[in-house]
Amino acid sequence: MNETVQVAGIAKRYGKSTVVKDVSFTLRAGETVALVGHNGAGKTTLIKLMLGLIRPTTGAVRVLGEDPATGDVAVRQRLGYLPESVSFNMALSGRETLRFYARLKRVDATAAEQLFQRVGLAAEAVDRPVRTYSKGMRQRLGLAQALLGAPRILLLDEPTSGLDPALRRNFYDLITELRGKGTTVLLSSHALTELEGRTDRVIIINNGVAIADGTLEDLRRIAQLPTRITVKLSEIDAAPQWANGGMNWRRGADGVLDADILPDRKVRLLHQITADAALISGLTITEPTLDDLYAHFLKAQVTK
Numbered sequence: 001m002n003e004t005v006q007v008a009g010i011a012k013r014y015g016k017s018t019v020v021k022d023v024s025f026t027l028r029a030g031e032t033v034a035l036v037g038h039n040g041a042g043k044t045t046l047i048k049l050m051l052g053l054i055r056p057t058t059g060a061v062r063v064l065g066e067d068p069a070t071g072d073v074a075v076r077q078r079l080g081y082l083p084e085s086v087s088f089n090m091a092l093s094g095r096e097t098l099r100f101y102a103r104l105k106r107v108d109a110t111a112a113e114q115l116f117q118r119v120g121l122a123a124e125a126v127d128r129p130v131r132t133y134s135k136g137m138r139q140r141l142g143l144a145q146a147l148l149g150a151p152r153i154l155l156l157d158e159p160t161s162g163l164d165p166a167l168r169r170n171f172y173d174l175i176t177e178l179r180g181k182g183t184t185v186l187l188s189s190h191a192l193t194e195l196e197g198r199t200d201r202v203i204i205i206n207n208g209v210a211i212a213d214g215t216l217e218d219l220r221r222i223a224q225l226p227t228r229i230t231v232k233l234s235e236i237d238a239a240p241q242w243a244n245g246g247m248n249w250r251r252g253a254d255g256v257l258d259a260d261i262l263p264d265r266k267v268r269l270l271h272q273i274t275a276d277a278a279l280i281s282g283l284t285i286t287e288p289t290l291d292d293l294y295a296h297f298l299k300a301q302v303t304k
């Protein structure tokens with residue numbers, strides 16, 4: 001896969017405080033990456049560094065092979081950005097707003113028109129002043145602005161905050177479509193649950209340090225957190241042999257057994273359980289969530 005963004009050993013200092021510390025990662029074409037972290041962790045600062053709005057104190061950022069702060073304007077045209085709080089001129093209509101940004105970005109304003117449909121902004125709304133827009137409509141307009149000029153890299157800061165579930169789904173559908181076309185999408189978020197299954201990779205930032213970087217599978221493998229296995233027995237008082245093996249099975253009154261199983265025992269145990277098909281009427285496997293992994297990596301960093 002083509003590398004589109006390279007962040008190499010960057011630090012950012014403001015006066016005495018270092019808000020980004022020795023962060024390195026690479027983003028590739030067609031990859032959707034989530035940047036997650038608490039408030040103040042350094043997510044927006046990293047996005048600003050990739051946009052070239054601020055310079056790293058040490059280290060280097062390359063976007064499509066160039067320094068985004070000094071490189072060719074063509075590189076900046078290939079970068080789309082949705083800020084955390086989109087604020088537009090309330091007196092302008094959606095159409096005027098998009099034309100304004102198209103001129104700033106030096107892209108064809110007529111092509112911009114198609115973006116309204118793409119982001120799901122109703123035709124009747126585009127000529128109304130932005131002041132009459134709901135939060136979701138403003139966010140769609142913001143996204144249309146970020147998509148101007150068909151960027152190869154999209155940097156989206158908290159793009160789904162304040163969106164209702166239907167809009168959020170639309171948003172992720174659009175991201176999936178862009179990913180299929182080879183766009184690199186980096187989105188920062190606090191909403192860990194909604195990111196599961198929607199991003200290829202997760203980078204966890206804490207106090208300016210990248211404490212984890214990988215696919216959900218990678219993070220699960222590194223964290224070695226247990227998987228919860230829940231078995232519904234066909235007969236309430238059945239005593240399957242696999243439930244004696246010192247795994248701390250909890251037995252509910254309704255014939256439900258559950259236990260937290262470490263990764264190295266999981267597959268073997270599942271074989272044993274499913275071989276006992278007559279004894280079981282249900283089986284649920286609950287893998288650690290991104291929330292669990294996030295908590296794990298934060299704790300691991302604190303206790304280091």
Ligand SMILES: Nc1ncnc2c1ncn2[C@@H]1O[C@H](COP(=O)(O)OP(=O)(O)OP(=O)(O)O)[C@@H](O)[C@H]1O
Binds near residue numbers: 084
């Ligand atoms: N221009 C600045 N001058 C001084 N400190 C700054 C500046 N910009 C950001 N910071 C500090 O850097 C740290 C990281 O801020 P940043 O906005 O990157 O966090 P964030 O992860 O995006 O948080 P949030 O989720 O709240 O947006 C914070 O402690 C913030 O106060």
